[in-house]
Amino acid sequence: MSFIPTLDIANLIKLFALAITLLYIYHLYYQTKHWPPGPRGLPILGNIFQVPRFSWYTFTNWKVQYGSIISLNIVGQPMIILNTHKVASELLNRRSQIYSDRPRFIMAGEILSGGLNIILLSPTDRWRRMRRAGHEGFKARASEKYRPIQELEATRLVTNLINDPENWSNHFNRSAASSILCSVYGRDPIERKDDYIVEKINTMMDRLVHAAFPGAYLVEIFPRMKHLPLWMAKWKREGQEHFTKDTNMFERFLSDVGERMLTGNCKPCFASSLLDNQSKAKLTNEEASWLAGAIFGAGSETTSSVLHVFLLAMTLYPDVMRTAQTEIDGVVGPDRLPNFGDFDQLPYIQAMVKEVLRWRPVIPLGFPRCAAENDFYEGYHIPRGAIVVPNVWAMNRDPDLYPDYDEFRPGRFLNDSGGINQVFSDLAPLGHVTFGFGKRICSGLNLANQSLFINFACMLWALNIEQAIDNEGKRIVPSRTACIDRGIVAKPAPFVCNITIRSNNAIATVVEQMKADKKA
Numbered sequence: 001m002s003f004i005p006t007l008d009i010a011n012l013i014k015l016f017a018l019a020i021t022l023l024y025i026y027h028l029y030y031q032t033k034h035w036p037p038g039p040r041g042l043p044i045l046g047n048i049f050q051v052p053r054f055s056w057y058t059f060t061n062w063k064v065q066y067g068s069i070i071s072l073n074i075v076g077q078p079m080i081i082l083n084t085h086k087v088a089s090e091l092l093n094r095r096s097q098i099y100s101d102r103p104r105f106i107m108a109g110e111i112l113s114g115g116l117n118i119i120l121l122s123p124t125d126r127w128r129r130m131r132r133a134g135h136e137g138f139k140a141r142a143s144e145k146y147r148p149i150q151e152l153e154a155t156r157l158v159t160n161l162i163n164d165p166e167n168w169s170n171h172f173n174r175s176a177a178s179s180i181l182c183s184v185y186g187r188d189p190i191e192r193k194d195d196y197i198v199e200k201i202n203t204m205m206d207r208l209v210h211a212a213f214p215g216a217y218l219v220e221i222f223p224r225m226k227h228l229p230l231w232m233a234k235w236k237r238e239g240q241e242h243f244t245k246d247t248n249m250f251e252r253f254l255s256d257v258g259e260r261m262l263t264g265n266c267k268p269c270f271a272s273s274l275l276d277n278q279s280k281a282k283l284t285n286e287e288a289s290w291l292a293g294a295i296f297g298a299g300s301e302t303t304s305s306v307l308h309v310f311l312l313a314m315t316l317y318p319d320v321m322r323t324a325q326t327e328i329d330g331v332v333g334p335d336r337l338p339n340f341g342d343f344d345q346l347p348y349i350q351a352m353v354k355e356v357l358r359w360r361p362v363i364p365l366g367f368p369r370c371a372a373e374n375d376f377y378e379g380y381h382i383p384r385g386a387i388v389v390p391n392v393w394a395m396n397r398d399p400d401l402y403p404d405y406d407e408f409r410p411g412r413f414l415n416d417s418g419g420i421n422q423v424f425s426d427l428a429p430l431g432h433v434t435f436g437f438g439k440r441i442c443s444g445l446n447l448a449n450q451s452l453f454i455n456f457a458c459m460l461w462a463l464n465i466e467q468a469i470d471n472e473g474k475r476i477v478p479s480r481t482a483c484i485d486r487g488i489v490a491k492p493a494p495f496v497c498n499i500t501i502r503s504n505n506a507i508a509t510v511v512e513q514m515k516a517d518k519k520a
């Protein structure tokens with residue numbers, strides 16, 4: 001009897017499959033040998049099962065074990081995690097010609113957005129033209145023209161919090177959406193968070209985030225599927241239908257602004273300056289429409305999530321709240337709400353904006369980049385096509401820059417004479433890296449900073465925020481860490497707190513201010 005299997009056709013196929021698998025594993029091993037260090041994964045599947053939800057915590061723990069740059073293999077797709085300012089600054093700022101690309105999102109970027117969404121675009125000529133137009137609209141000087149809108153929205157937010165404090169989360173969502181919608185499309189403030197336009201754009205953003213999620217669509221793993229005929233690919237058919245509808249919607253929003261401009265009935269807004277400068281900016285109608293729509297999507301949920309973080313910080317750090325209120329009371333007094341004229345005299349509130357963004361970054365893993373070429377960093381190979389993820393959470397908690405990193409302490413951004421430290425550190429000039437890096441740093445950071453400043457100042461002028469008390473008279477301390485991960489944006493898990501008015505005079509002043517705003 002022979003123990004050597006006979007080489008019939010079935011055994012030949014098995015042998016062939018085994019050889020291919022071994023070759024593939026060897027190829028992967030050879031390829032990954034010079035990658036940055038990282039946890040050992042499974043053959044073929046790599047580290048896919050080691051990347052949990054809220055993965056910024058895991059990546060930050062791995063920093064201790066593997067260092068400032070880590071590599072993972074996600075079913076053959078290399079992923080590089082940047083854990084320190086030094087490595088992020090070197091790659092994303094200094095080598096921006098290699099690292100300004102985004103990973104390819106076929107469903108989200110190419111089918112649902114038709115290659116028109118600035119956030120998902122590769123650094124092509126189209127991205128450059130859109131980016132320039134976005135910069136013109138929201139650079140520091142240009143953002144100042146949105147200050148009246150932001151002051152008005154801050155008063156509205158305070159009014160809503162006085163009238164219905166328990167619904168603070170909805171008020172934050174409405175307020176952020178309204179403020180950015182007015183800035184982008186010059187619309188009147190929206191009354192409800194489920195406003196028609198807000199809902200439409202948010203639904204589109206949710207669809208994009210869902211589509212970009214790893215594993216949501218097979219076409220991301222097998223890109224050739226993109227070319228399947230429509231009758232064979234329901235997902236593609238539906239994606240294209242959404243794209244057509246969204247494009248029509250954005251074009252309608254823009255043409256509506258154009259019509260209001262003709263009748264002299266349009267407030268200055270981003271869309272109106274886009275239309276004024278469209279030919280200079282060399283944007284087609286489709287491009288201009290998508291740029292305005294994407295900007296609303298990029299700015300609304302992010303800003304609202306930061307307001308949630310602010311409330312959590314105030315609930316956990318009453319001393320910080322009182323220090324801020326003392327500053328505001330000294331500068332503003334009891335008879336009017338704070339406004340942007342107070343900006344320079346409120347350095348503690350400016351520092352608070354930085355600290356809220358640092359303490360709980362609402363995009364803890366930034367927005368992914370992609371290596372456009374093979375590259376080497378400190379002897380490690382970063383392969384072309386690798387997804388590059390800046391671990392913003394870890395950087396904002398760098399113990400060398402922020403020794404007590406888990407504490408909410410705005411004072412870290414003040415100098416000895418109590419003024420704001422304009423450049424906190426060469427590695428994190430803004431004091432944090434929550435707005436991203438290099439050529440793709442957030443286009444709306446000036447608008448966002450302004451909005452946070454005026455909202456914090458007005459809320460703290462009018463309101464006290466305290467821990468709620470339960471039925472047994474005990475304080476309800478919200479979790480410092482529990483959060484909701486919405487795909488890219490993360491915000492604190494729901495919590496209760498007590499929001500009360502600081503004085504009756506404040507109510508009267510807010511009511512008067514609202515009346516004046518309505519008249520205007």
Ligand code: HEM
Nearest residue numbers: 118119298299302303367435436437440441442443444448
């Ligand atoms: C506090 C609120 C905000 C945060 C935390 C935030 C954060 C970010 C981050 C992390 C990125 C990716 C940067 C990178 O790749 O390095 C980004 C991109 C972007 N943000 Fe913001 N953002 C906020 C508000 C806004 C606002 C209000 C606007 C619009 C007025 C805006 C418009 C954009 C745009 C257009 C991009 C894409 C830039 C590109 O890919 O070239 N963001 N933002």
